[in-house]
Amino acid sequence: MLTDARYDAVLVGAGIMSTTLAMLLHELDPELRLLMLERLEGPALESSSAVNNAGTGHAGNCELNYTPEQSNNSVSVTKALTINAAFERSLEFWASLSEHGHLDPTEFLHSLPHISVVWGEEDVAFLHRRYKQLSTFTAFTTMEWSQDPKELIDWMPLVMEGRNKNIPAAATRVRRGTDVDFGALTRAYLTPMQATGALELRCNTSLTSLRRHPGTMMADVDTHWYLELHGPSGVQLVEAPFVFLGAGGAALLLLQRSGIPEAADYAGFPVGGQWLTCTDPQLVQRHHAKVYGKAKTGVPPISVPHLDTRWINGNRSLLFGPYASFSTRFLKQGSLLDLPSSARAENLLPMLQVGRNNFSLVRYLVNQLCQGNKGRFKTLQEFFPEALQQDWTLAVAGQRVQIIKRTTNGGLLRLGTEVVIAADHSIAALLGASPGASTAVAIMLDVLERCFPKRLASDTWQRRLRKLFPSYGHNLNTNNELLVATRQRNDNILGI
Numbered sequence: 001m002l003t004d005a006r007y008d009a010v011l012v013g014a015g016i017m018s019t020t021l022a023m024l025l026h027e028l029d030p031e032l033r034l035l036m037l038e039r040l041e042g043p044a045l046e047s048s049s050a051v052n053n054a055g056t057g058h059a060g061n062c063e064l065n066y067t068p069e070q071s072n073n074s075v076s077v078t079k080a081l082t083i084n085a086a087f088e089r090s091l092e093f094w095a096s097l098s099e100h101g102h103l104d105p106t107e108f109l110h111s112l113p114h115i116s117v118v119w120g121e122e123d124v125a126f127l128h129r130r131y132k133q134l135s136t137f138t139a140f141t142t143m144e145w146s147q148d149p150k151e152l153i154d155w156m157p158l159v160m161e162g163r164n165k166n167i168p169a170a171a172t173r174v175r176r177g178t179d180v181d182f183g184a185l186t187r188a189y190l191t192p193m194q195a196t197g198a199l200e201l202r203c204n205t206s207l208t209s210l211r212r213h214p215g216t217m218m219a220d221v222d223t224h225w226y227l228e229l230h231g232p233s234g235v236q237l238v239e240a241p242f243v244f245l246g247a248g249g250a251a252l253l254l255l256q257r258s259g260i261p262e263a264a265d266y267a268g269f270p271v272g273g274q275w276l277t278c279t280d281p282q283l284v285q286r287h288h289a290k291v292y293g294k295a296k297t298g299v300p301p302i303s304v305p306h307l308d309t310r311w312i313n314g315n316r317s318l319l320f321g322p323y324a325s326f327s328t329r330f331l332k333q334g335s336l337l338d339l340p341s342s343a344r345a346e347n348l349l350p351m352l353q354v355g356r357n358n359f360s361l362v363r364y365l366v367n368q369l370c371q372g373n374k375g376r377f378k379t380l381q382e383f384f385p386e387a388l389q390q391d392w393t394l395a396v397a398g399q400r401v402q403i404i405k406r407t408t409n410g411g412l413l414r415l416g417t418e419v420v421i422a423a424d425h426s427i428a429a430l431l432g433a434s435p436g437a438s439t440a441v442a443i444m445l446d447v448l449e450r451c452f453p454k455r456l457a458s459d460t461w462q463r464r465l466r467k468l469f470p471s472y473g474h475n476l477n478t479n480n481e482l483l484v485a486t487r488q489r490n491d492n493i494l495g496i
Helices: 016-028 078-099 121-134 149-155 182-196 248-258 261-265 281-286 338-342 348-357 359-370 373-383 437-451 453-457 459-468 480-494
Strands: 009-012 034-037 109-111 114-119 144-146 169-174 178-180 199-202 206-212 225-231 234-240 243-245 266-278 290-292 306-312 315-325 393-396 400-407 410-414 417-421 427-432
Touching: 009 016, 009 234, 016 034, 016 078, 016 182, 016 243, 016 437, 016 459, 078 437, 078 459, 078 480, 114 121, 121 169, 144 149, 149 169, 178 306, 182 199, 206 248, 243 248, 248 261, 248 266, 248 338, 248 400, 248 427, 261 266, 261 400, 261 417, 266 338, 266 348, 266 373, 281 315, 315 359, 315 373, 348 359, 348 400, 348 410, 400 417, 400 427, 417 437, 427 437, 437 453, 453 459
Parallel strands: 009 034, 009 243, 034 199, 114 290, 243 427
Antiparallel strands: 109 178, 114 169, 144 169, 206 225, 225 234, 266 315, 266 393, 266 400, 290 306, 306 315, 400 410, 417 427
């Protein structure tokens, strides 16, 4: 089959996932020829844009949905530890690239305390149990606890001023937090690769079909994918042995088009979001933290309220939310036909089962859709008592497509992210949502380990990998000395 060009890898979607994988491949083998496809006019305009909720710098410090309560009144901290270690991998990678002159951390990274706050005796007791359990681990030994009203006002004045003093309140704080503009980071990744000619970025270009070469279904065979592209230059056919689908919610639709058997187990449920935003300089200067509350009883964990300091394209602002919305689009700039077109004979029953078994999510979405400006502002005032409605503007955030997976126990709704990889390792797709951007480096390292095992085992790739990740191959949550040393190195280089 004649093609217009051949590449070593094609990455679909110019967001944080694809660019992270591209940067890793480029650092491990600068000779690789990479093609990145983006259907919009530029990179990082969808899920990776900071205004679309890709700027939280998740590290498990303050997100209470990562530490759920157990039936015995204990708190599960496993997910918080996992996410914290994954974010440390991201910091380690950025530190190495900065050390080599390939990144400027001031363009995308800002130091910012992470705070959890709760009200009421029951939730105060929960937060204290969480604090006691997490603070026994080296990763969280610097976490602070307070019930002192004066100290809490100092930590988060907008949240505490004007609050009913008869209701007990408590908070934890991790000063070593960050805010990350993943849109800016995405663009920063692209600069050195484009400068060397190793990566070609094609914007306004859609992937309309992808077909695997006949007879290359077995592992360790030189598989070739043929991809039909529609762009400014018309229709083109390109060839590559490896394809990564990192196109946000659209990755599911592209995965289904690939025809690989693994795709049959998946469906998606889109959930949109909205923010109240504030750029008033006086309010912005008075709030210097990410402050997360606790989801109300009976509502899904995606509803955790938080008041964030954010830097978006270099401008500092406040965001409060999230407020859920619903659309059948899989992307903010997607099609209303995305959800119905994703339905297949093999995933329709799991989709219906998830709808039946997650009635609380459906009810929450209906309530959110019925909520007007008055209701949204009331929610803000519960968090920020002295807020004035004229200071806040409603903004549309991005679309998240939650994973629905077919299992032997029926359809299950999976929160988080999951990588789907073909049996021959020739194609991989990233499905799901939060905390994807913050853990992108750890996720893409997993893709490398599963899709490029032979190359990754070579002396050259191992040497280069350990240069990028001095702690590679070690568990940071079990090696306390290494964790401390890694954090000191990362902090010194990145200026945290």
